[in-house]
Amino acid sequence: MTHSPPVAAGDIVAAAAEVAEELFAGAAARDAAASFPDDAFALLHAAALMMAPFPARLGGAGLVEPDAAGALCHVLRAIGGGDLSVGRLYEGHVNAVALVARYGTPKQLAALADDVRAGAMSGVWNAEGALPATLERDGAGWRLRGAKILASGVGSVTRPLVPVARGEATVMTIPHLGAGERADLSRWTAQGMRSTCTGTVDLEGLPVGPGQVIGGDDDYRRQPNFFGGAWRFCAVQLGAVERLLDLYRADLNRLGRGAHPYQRQRIAACATAAETAALWVEQAARTVAAEARPAAEVLAYVGLARGVTERAGLDVVEAVHRGLGLNSFMRPHPAERVARDLATYLRQPAPDGAMADAAAAVLAAPAPARTLWRDA
Numbered sequence: 001m002t003h004s005p006p007v008a009a010g011d012i013v014a015a016a017a018e019v020a021e022e023l024f025a026g027a028a029a030r031d032a033a034a035s036f037p038d039d040a041f042a043l044l045h046a047a048a049l050m051m052a053p054f055p056a057r058l059g060g061a062g063l064v065e066p067d068a069a070g071a072l073c074h075v076l077r078a079i080g081g082g083d084l085s086v087g088r089l090y091e092g093h094v095n096a097v098a099l100v101a102r103y104g105t106p107k108q109l110a111a112l113a114d115d116v117r118a119g120a121m122s123g124v125w126n127a128e129g130a131l132p133a134t135l136e137r138d139g140a141g142w143r144l145r146g147a148k149i150l151a152s153g154v155g156s157v158t159r160p161l162v163p164v165a166r167g168e169a170t171v172m173t174i175p176h177l178g179a180g181e182r183a184d185l186s187r188w189t190a191q192g193m194r195s196t197c198t199g200t201v202d203l204e205g206l207p208v209g210p211g212q213v214i215g216g217d218d219d220y221r222r223q224p225n226f227f228g229g230a231w232r233f234c235a236v237q238l239g240a241v242e243r244l245l246d247l248y249r250a251d252l253n254r255l256g257r258g259a260h261p262y263q264r265q266r267i268a269a270c271a272t273a274a275e276t277a278a279l280w281v282e283q284a285a286r287t288v289a290a291e292a293r294p295a296a297e298v299l300a301y302v303g304l305a306r307g308v309t310e311r312a313g314l315d316v317v318e319a320v321h322r323g324l325g326l327n328s329f330m331r332p333h334p335a336e337r338v339a340r341d342l343a344t345y346l347r348q349p350a351p352d353g354a355m356a357d358a359a360a361a362v363l364a365a366p367a368p369a370r371t372l373w374r375d376a
């Protein structure tokens with residue numbers, strides 16, 4: 001098998017910045033269509049971004065390797081700023097490749113790379129509904145039972161990574177799905193993130209060969225990477241926060257309203273919020289990648305970074321609505337869509353729990369505050 005030549009992580013960052021503007025130009029049409037963004041993923045494939053998470057030996061840019069955490073953060077931010085729905089889908093793809101790279105065999109990673117090179121994409125479908133997904137023995141192989149809910153890209157993501165219960169443990173599987181198969185989008189009526197096509201997938205009876213079970217029992221939940229990976233969705237959200245700031249100041253400049261002291265106060269607050277979130281998210285990415293600090297500390301840092309990013313998003317949405325007024329609620333003003341997408345995507349699992357666990361870790365830490373997250 002011949003692969004395309006490997007791409008450097010720096011080139012991928014530049015490619016993502018370029019693609020982001022093309023994504024932004026098409027985002028209104030994708031939102032209106034509320035269908036899977038095939039056009040956007042054609043762009044990401046063409047720019048080598050779909051292969052980028054894979055190692056160089058498989059034709060990627062090693063974007064999920066520890067020394068590329070900063071580059072991955074830039075890429076997720078850029079794509080999220082281009083189109084938040086596309087960013088969400090891309091983050092799922094990156095997460096799946098990272099899990100296979102960490103816990104799968106070289107053969108499994110190469111097989112996924114072959115499929116992605118041929119045009120497929122992955123994602124992680126973990127959310128559970130009334131019919132929990134399980135893996136049951138079927139002769140020499142296995143079969144899936146049940147369903148997953150809130151699965152982004154159902155009907156289009158054909159190589160999803162699906163964590164399922166096997167007895168008391170959780171194992172990761174990569175079932176092979178055909179386009180349009182087993183997908184139910186009837187309940188995806190969210191106000192934003194429409195083109196993520198987030199729906200239910202019926203897994204009942206799907207065969208899973210031995211080569212499609214990734215890693216061992218409970219590898220999926222292994223910390224600090226399980227919760228620590230939340231920095232990636234924060235990076236995608238941050239892209240939208242930064243886009244809103246860009247849209248806000250462009251309008252103020254265009255309308256000649258930038259000199260007003262209250263507008264300036266709001267712009268200062270938005271710039272501070274965006275930069276604060278950026279500093280936290282970048283540091284969270286580095287801290288998780290370094291694997292050098294105790295797990296409790298890493299998880300606490302990422303938990304707090306989630307709160308900082310959420311606060312930045314909520315504050316910037318409010319400031320833009322107050323600063324641009326009714327116009328920012330009117331289609332086709334792009335701030336209308338970006339704010340709607342961001343408000344939806346800010347809803348992530350158990351935010352109170354993440355904050356409370358981080359607080360408990362801070363309470364229990366013996367170090368003085370100035371050395372809580374770094375050596376003296």
Ligand SMILES: Cc1cc2nc3c(=O)[nH]c(=O)nc-3n(C[C@H](O)[C@H](O)[C@H](O)COP(=O)(O)OP(=O)(O)OC[C@H]3O[C@@H](n4cnc5c(N)ncnc54)[C@H](O)[C@@H]3O)c2cc1C
Nearest residue numbers: 124125126127150151152193198345347348349350351352
């Ligand atoms: C656009 C989009 C795409 C998504 N795509 C995927 C996907 O591809 N794969 C996937 O697996 N998932 C996906 N999800 C689902 C996502 O991972 C979360 O499951 C979902 O966003 C949870 O949101 P929630 O607000 O209902 O969370 P919840 O955790 O239910 O939080 C809602 C509120 O309840 C509180 N709360 C939580 N637990 C408790 C408790 N035990 N007691 C009291 N209060 C509690 C929280 O702190 C919060 O205040 C997606 C979500 C979105 C928005």
